[in-house]
Amino acid sequence: MRIDIVSLFPEMFDGPLGHSIIKRACDAGLLSIGVVNPRDFAEGKHRIVDDTPFGGGSGMVMKPDPLFLAVESLTGEPAGRRRVILLCPGGNRLDQAKVRELAGYDHLVLVCGHYEGVDERVKEHLVDEAVSIGDYVLTGGELPAMVVTDAVARLIPGVLGAADAAEHDSFAAGLLEYPQYTRPREFRGWEVPEILVSGDHAKIARWRRKESLRRTLAVRPDLLDKIELEGLDAVLLREILAEREG
Numbered sequence: 001m002r003i004d005i006v007s008l009f010p011e012m013f014d015g016p017l018g019h020s021i022i023k024r025a026c027d028a029g030l031l032s033i034g035v036v037n038p039r040d041f042a043e044g045k046h047r048i049v050d051d052t053p054f055g056g057g058s059g060m061v062m063k064p065d066p067l068f069l070a071v072e073s074l075t076g077e078p079a080g081r082r083r084v085i086l087l088c089p090g091g092n093r094l095d096q097a098k099v100r101e102l103a104g105y106d107h108l109v110l111v112c113g114h115y116e117g118v119d120e121r122v123k124e125h126l127v128d129e130a131v132s133i134g135d136y137v138l139t140g141g142e143l144p145a146m147v148v149t150d151a152v153a154r155l156i157p158g159v160l161g162a163a164d165a166a167e168h169d170s171f172a173a174g175l176l177e178y179p180q181y182t183r184p185r186e187f188r189g190w191e192v193p194e195i196l197v198s199g200d201h202a203k204i205a206r207w208r209r210k211e212s213l214r215r216t217l218a219v220r221p222d223l224l225d226k227i228e229l230e231g232l233d234a235v236l237l238r239e240i241l242a243e244r245e246g
């Protein structure tokens with residue numbers, strides 16, 4: 001997969017994309033990431049990328065021309081499935097389903113906004129979709145672009161290594177993930193649940209599913225509305241509710 005990021009601050013990406021899993025994915029050729037600066041596409045000696053808003057108002061707005069030229073420099077050759085995304089607070093909410101959808105593309109172009117706004121013609125005629133990582137405003141779209149890159153990259157086959165590593169993530173099965181423990185078995189008097197050292201894999205799987213349901217019910221009951229709970233899940237949920245009563 002190829003991810004190109006359009007940002008006025010390319011150096012912001014050296015850290016997060018230059019380490020750990022993302023770096024390994026790039027070194028393994030599973031992912032390639034580029035960052036272009038729209039300022040390099042701005043005309044004139046001062047390479048202006050923003051200007052005051054028509055109609056008045058405070059703050060500056062990102063001009064359309066440098067952004068259009070920067071994106072068009074990346075979308076020349078017809079590359080399979082491509083999606084151009086603007087990161088902004090008013091975009092479609094990013095969730096794991098959206099991450100899975102974006103991971104299905106061959107080429108993502110992530111446009112990072114700045115200042116008080118981005119000229120509306122960028123959203124109307126240049127990008128395929130506006131995406132928000134949450135209901136809050138940041139100083140720029142760079143951190144959201146890193147979030148999207150990280151979340152999508154870990155779903156690329158081979159990036160996470162252990163085949164099912166992404167399967168038991170929170171939200172992967174629509175539920176929050178079960179609690180994880182590792183050595184030491186006893187730490188400051190706090191013991192690892194006995195069942196996890198029982199060696200009974202069926203019981204462990206049941207315990208994990210039940211804990212996922214218990215946590216999801218407690219923290220994100222809204223997620224339970226989205227999935228059909230049948231069979232064992234329904235049994236486990238009844239046990240959880242009975243335990244709450246008891």
Ligand SMILES: NC[C@H]1CCC[C@@H](CNc2ccc(C(N)=O)cn2)C1
Binds near residue numbers: 112118133137
């Ligand atoms: N009107 C402010 C707005 C103008 C256009 C550029 C953005 C950059 N900041 C962002 C970008 C994305 C998100 C998010 N939630 O994904 C939050 N903040 C700020």
